[in-house]
Amino acid sequence: MFRALLGKALKQQRALVAAGIGTGALFALGLALTIGGVYGSGPVSAETAIGSALPLILGLGVWPLWALLAFSQAFTADRASGTESFLLDRPVPPRRLFAARCGAALTAWSAVAAATLGLAWFLARAVYGVSTESWPLLVATGGLLSALAACGTLLAAALGAVSLAAALLGLMLGLGALAAAVQLLRSQLVLFEAIGWFSLWPIALGVLSFPLAAWVAFTRGEPGGRGRAQRAALVTGVALLVIAGVLVAVTPSLIRLAMGGAPSTWQVEFAPGGRSAVLNGWRHLWVVDPDSGSARRFIPPWSHFLGWREDGTMFAVATRATRLGGESRRERIAFYDAEGRRAAPDIAFARDEIQLFGIGTGGLWAGDEIFFVTAEDSEQGALWRARPGETRGRVAAAHLPPLTRPLQVTRDGMLYLVSYRRREHRGKATQPALEADAELLRFDPGTGKLARLGTIPRGRVLHSGLAPSGRYWLVDDGGREAARIVVRNLATGDELEHRFEGEAVLEWEWLADDRLAVMVEQRGVARLLLAGPGGGSQEELGSWPARPNWGRLQASGDGSMLLVRDHATRGARVFHLADARWTEIPPPRGLKVEATAERAPVLWSWAGAKTLVVPGAQGPLLIDVDAPERVRTIAF
Amino acid sequence: MTAPVIEFREVTRSFGGVGGIGRRTVALDRFSLAIEAGEVVALVGRNGAGKTTALRLANGVLWPDSGTVRVLGLDPAANGLAVRERVALLSEESALYPWMTVGEILRFGAALAPRWDPRRAGEFVERLALDPRAKIRTLSRGTKAKVALALAVGARPEILLLDDPTAGLDPLVRREVLEGILAAIHDEGGAVVYASHLIHDLERVADRVVYLDAGRIRLEGSLDALRRRVRRLAAVFASDPPDLPHFPGLLDQRADGRTLVVTVEEREDGALAELSRRLQGLGATHVTIEELGLEEILVAALRHPAGPEETSHV
DSSP states (O other): OHHHHHHHHHHHHHHHHHHHHHHHHHHHHHHHHHHTTSSSSSOOOHIIIIIIIHHHHIIIIIHHHHHHHHHHHHHHHHHHHTOHHHHHTTTOOHHHHHHHHHHHHHHHHHHHHHHHHHHHHIIIIIISOOOOTTHHHHHHHHHHHHHHHHHHHHHHHHHTOHHHHHHHHHHHHHHHHHHHHHHHHTOOOHHHHHHGGGGHHHHHHHHHHHHHHHHHHHHSSOTTOTTHHHHHHHHHHHHHHHHHHHHHHHHHHHHHHHHHHOGGGSEEEEOTTSSOEEEEOSSOEEEEOTTTOOEEEEEOSSEEEEEEOTTSSEEEEEEEEOTTSOEEEEEEEEEEETTSOEEEEEEEOOHHHHTTTOEEEEEEEETTEEEEEEOTTSTTOEEEEEOTTOSBOEEEEOSOOSSEEEEEEOTTSOEEEEEEOOOOOSTTOOSOOTTSEEEEEEEETTTTEEEEEEEEEGGGGGGOEEOTTSSEEEEEOGGGSSSEEEEEETTTOOEEEEEOSSSEEEEEEEOTTSOEEEEEEETTEEEEEEEOTTOOOEEEEEEEEOOTTOOOEEEOTTSSEEEEEOBGGGOEEEEETTTTEEEEEOOOTTBOOOSSTTTOBOOOEEOSSSEEEEOBTTSOEEEESSOTTOEEEOOO | OOOOSEEEEEEEEEESOBTTBSOOEEEEEEEEEEEOTTOEEEEEESTTSSHHHHHHHHHTSSOOSEEEEEETTBOTTTSHHHHHHHEEEEETTOOOOTTSBHHHHHHHHHHHOTTOOHHHHHHHHHHTTOOTTSBGGGSOHHHHHHHHHHHHHHTOOSEEEEESTTTTOOHHHHHHHHHHHHHHHHHHTOEEEEEOSOHHHHHHHOSEEEEEETTEEEEEEEHHHHHHHEEEEEEEESSSOOOOOOOTTEEEEEEETTEEEEEEEOOSTTHHHHHHHHHHHTTEEEEEEEEOOHHHHHHHHHHSOOOTTOOEEO
16 A cells, blocks of 8 residues: 555656756756856856856755655645545555655655756766865755755645744744854854754754654544644644753753863862852853752853852852843843852943953952952053942042052952053053063052052062961062072061072962961972061971972961872872861872873862862862861762 | 444534634534445435535544444544445545546555455446546546546445535436446445435435434435325415414425415324314315425425424434
């Protein structure tokens, strides 16, 4: 029976196949005429006419059109000519009929595609000898467009409504084009950009739901046709809902997956006190619960982290996110609480305030306000202040020196900034010279006054640091060339040189009480020393064999402990300043170890008052200093 | 008593309107009918009375809104393929592919009919003088009807559903087709349901007549019983005739000068005599009783507006 149905359907396609092949041949003939200049405004090259135009016309024009015609013929011609009841009135299984119609349409289209492609290939290779290297892409595109046309036609036949099917197909095509464009052009649309090429799959499945809808419509229910359109609409509607659901449901999972796959690329911004943390990716921010390791909330993209408030209850981001997930041209400051919920209305800025330059790299909280610098790299930079609950940001200090960046907020609430001054240049050169000076600035949030505190050579900025009290400025650490440190008293301007026994200063860190922890290398031994800012006796806390790329020193948030990290396979150690004891932290299982394991430093850091964080293979690992054997993973 | 080969029980089917939206047209309204094997049943009624709907419900192409349909013991909605293997539907405008030849369409029909009998089909092709090489599009309407008949009987149906297949054909072709149908059904001992407006054709072949109006049966019975039970009374009055008060089985009454012509179905013995007495009581000077042909009976029934539950089984 199937053969009879297929044979009958194929016979009905004969004229269409002949017309398709004839159309392709006519196009080929027409283009061949342009080569000799017989037709058209002038001779056209064979490469252009046969090598490029002909496959384009076939793949993007003739084939999709014939797919549409072939499937229309198969599924609507009998109905249109009033002969459908011949089959309906007989014991013909609807599924076989559906399959035969699909088979006939596919065969007819294939015949047209193969014949026209064969003719084009013959002309290109045998007659004109032009390249066909670019054809596979066009052939694939033509096949894809033909499949879309076939799917849309099937849905139209089932719904009995061409316009609705065309609208649905257009919706799918639009979504697919959007998803592809987002990936190809690296444009910024939250959903598709976030889940990557995967976004094309649900859309493709959406298109494939069209023939499924047609199959359900034509093979189920009353043969007379009642309910056919409703069945097709139901299947399509369910499919669209599933697609939307899948897109919404998988997006967070895929983002987590991406994060889990590359945890080291994420900066963990722990709240002071460690109650919460922000995973800071390129344009994705997640609020996570360090205790359970679970994700709390996803912060809309086009946001970059500015900083936690000192009490750890709120953080600020600079954002361009719109409500629909797109990117606005205007930047705002948004505030979130430790759970990732909105904590205050956004603070917007007028277009001419910061739009031209954008918010800088980071913000610093001083009391209840966050400060940030706009136009860091411009001559017209400004220090801004924003207070949660207000609707407008305010300029704290205008006309900052060029290349000014926030540095630190000291214990007395003063805001320090550093300006990378540059020498005068003619013309538009703006990059600072290495020999230029860096200037330390202090802003008093209470009085709004900006004070200039002195300069150091720009090249030393990375080797400088401000004491927590704001009274001392370490301006020179020897640059690993000498075991000495120079500390400047900012009140008097006096500089004091600390000299240590050894060859170089490996690391140093200000402690809460303005003492300095200094790691000095001496004949292959790394010695950890404590020194007062004003000089005096030095206290040795411990010593170990010196290794290249020694880890850094980091004081805990409350200043009670000092982290000394070691190489990947050696773990870390924590010094308790109050009772002068050490806690050894062994390397946890699941530590992310690079190929150069022995020499690679591990990015240990504080994640709370008594918690350390270290990158793990499956995500950041959290370790309690009081119970180092307890290792928790932040699960994405 | 054998089980009916076709049985409709309280079947309702309507068209139009989806989910309560839009106007719905009721084609069959609590329609009940049982047809025995070997019977030829005529379905008559105006256009839109529900005849075609009933046939398509029996074929399983349409499904009922409510009620049950059984054909050869099967539910056509659930077992449509099995039913259509044993039932053939022949319609007025038989949907034949115009681009096929007679031979091609017979071969195609054969491929779709599991019980196809080539010998029988060949006999009909010969009997109806069909040219296998002729294109369908070149055939006259009558010849197309013959092709459709050959296709139908070639499938060896146990039940033949005819939806006015001879409408518009000349008397000679009609006779040929009807004889073919009768021969086929005689051979198989099956049932025929014949929906038509051609009363004379029906009178020749039908055992029973079912008159449908607005989706309901108005009149049903064997031809003999209808002819026997339905009578026309002509009552002559001295002046203009009065209206006849309600009388059980009254199908039609109309005044023709001083004569009141009444068509009535005799539902009980002695009803005609009772009606005659009533007419005389109303002043009729002379009452005559006439027998009627089927067409006259149906025309009378057609004129009489049916009450909501009014059905006559004769």
